[in-house]
Amino acid sequence: MIETDAERYGRSAGPTPPPLHVSTVEIADPGPLEALLPRDGALAWVRRGDGMVAWGEVDRYKPTSISDAEEWWSGLSRDVVVSAELADAPVGAGLVAFGSFVFDPDSAGRSALVVPRTVVGRRDGRAWLTRISAGPETAPGPVPTPTEPPRAPTGLRWSEGALSPPAWQHAVGQAVRRIGTGALDKVVLARDVVATADDEIDPRWLVARLADRYASCWTYLVDGLVGATPEMLVRREGGLVTSRVLAGTIRRSAAGGADLQLGAALARSSKDLEEHEYAVASVARALAPFCSGIHVPDAPYVLELPNVLHLATDVTAVARPGASALGLAAALHPSAAVCGTPTDVARALIPALEHLDRERYAGPVGWVDGRGDGEWAIALRCGQVEETDPRRIRLFAGCGIVAGSDPEAELAESVAKLLPMREALGGAVGPPPP
Numbered sequence: 001m002i003e004t005d006a007e008r009y010g011r012s013a014g015p016t017p018p019p020l021h022v023s024t025v026e027i028a029d030p031g032p033l034e035a036l037l038p039r040d041g042a043l044a045w046v047r048r049g050d051g052m053v054a055w056g057e058v059d060r061y062k063p064t065s066i067s068d069a070e071e072w073w074s075g076l077s078r079d080v081v082v083s084a085e086l087a088d089a090p091v092g093a094g095l096v097a098f099g100s101f102v103f104d105p106d107s108a109g110r111s112a113l114v115v116p117r118t119v120v121g122r123r124d125g126r127a128w129l130t131r132i133s134a135g136p137e138t139a140p141g142p143v144p145t146p147t148e149p150p151r152a153p154t155g156l157r158w159s160e161g162a163l164s165p166p167a168w169q170h171a172v173g174q175a176v177r178r179i180g181t182g183a184l185d186k187v188v189l190a191r192d193v194v195a196t197a198d199d200e201i202d203p204r205w206l207v208a209r210l211a212d213r214y215a216s217c218w219t220y221l222v223d224g225l226v227g228a229t230p231e232m233l234v235r236r237e238g239g240l241v242t243s244r245v246l247a248g249t250i251r252r253s254a255a256g257g258a259d260l261q262l263g264a265a266l267a268r269s270s271k272d273l274e275e276h277e278y279a280v281a282s283v284a285r286a287l288a289p290f291c292s293g294i295h296v297p298d299a300p301y302v303l304e305l306p307n308v309l310h311l312a313t314d315v316t317a318v319a320r321p322g323a324s325a326l327g328l329a330a331a332l333h334p335s336a337a338v339c340g341t342p343t344d345v346a347r348a349l350i351p352a353l354e355h356l357d358r359e360r361y362a363g364p365v366g367w368v369d370g371r372g373d374g375e376w377a378i379a380l381r382c383g384q385v386e387e388t389d390p391r392r393i394r395l396f397a398g399c400g401i402v403a404g405s406d407p408e409a410e411l412a413e414s415v416a417k418l419l420p421m422r423e424a425l426g427g428a429v430g431p432p433p434p
């Protein structure tokens, strides 16, 4: 077993662990970030070539909630010793932690904040290398170079997850009936499928493929949870807060020419507009106590991805002092985009109908820096490489169910949402998943 800095210096052991030491230097453009990742302990957050990759583990915290994580992180970052930093540093250059949280706080054991030892980042033409250690560094160490490329999984076999497709369609029907009674307005139901390869699946392969094909999404890897999400729960940069809300989806046609009409139909669909409105309202309501100047555009736009079109709204606001990215994520999760409306009713109904442990799917995933800035997206379009059998990966996809939802159309939508991961695994050609 690899000894972590935390063990060597006993950070997690004592009541007042020694402060972390952080040094950041500017480096020449390192090329594709994901190519630098080692096999073990790889962490990634990339979008359009920018972002951060990291590895090594200086500290790890297993929070009981997002607020608990915020408290731990603000204590840790207050005490750091910064030995070198960039002038006019881009957001993310310096002390950072990567993290991901479970959807359902009752299974909080699998949430984590990880403080990496080495971070390479790039933003707006500037690249940097950050080293974090539990004791003073004696030498800055070499600039990381590309590692041996990961290999594609082979021999993929697909199997059903918690529910078969007909059973999941039945659950959607039950949800529509429940909505018809007036008990709730919207509930998001997810399903899973499992892919098994001949050998251990290397998540770096998936990161590289997702980052390439879904460049406008945020491609992430934290503790074997890998995906490319189009939905930003909350980003805080300085005082500015943004949240990209998605809800209302249409599959893209095989013949790209029809997409203009599809987009126009989506923007007019009362079922999708209604579903979208619930999601936007839940975000605006949750931000209100922590922000001022909340701006909600009058109408959504159509966000185009290679597999689907979404109705999207970018909500902006100004953070009140003390409202960190993690604190805002705590207030926003779970939004109606992944849970439903009203939240409590939907939350109780989800496990009863899904029969699925969502684990960290649909929970916040992202990073936070020492000033409390950061980005927390919703872990969608993802898979979890199984810890006990890394030849297996469980993929998740969910759909917002409202009064007008049709079970067959929702199943087709879930298949479209599984496509990014399926393609990344190399399984887009061949027998489809169930």
Ligand SMILES: C=C(O[C@@H]1C=C(C(=O)O)C=C[C@H]1O)C(=O)O
Pocket: 188, 190, 231, 246, 247, 248, 249, 310, 337, 338, 380, 381, 396, 397, 398, 399, 400, 401, 417
């Ligand atoms: C739940 C997922 O996606 C969410 C549900 C959407 C919908 O139902 O239209 C759209 C985007 C996401 O907010 C998923 O991808 O698994």
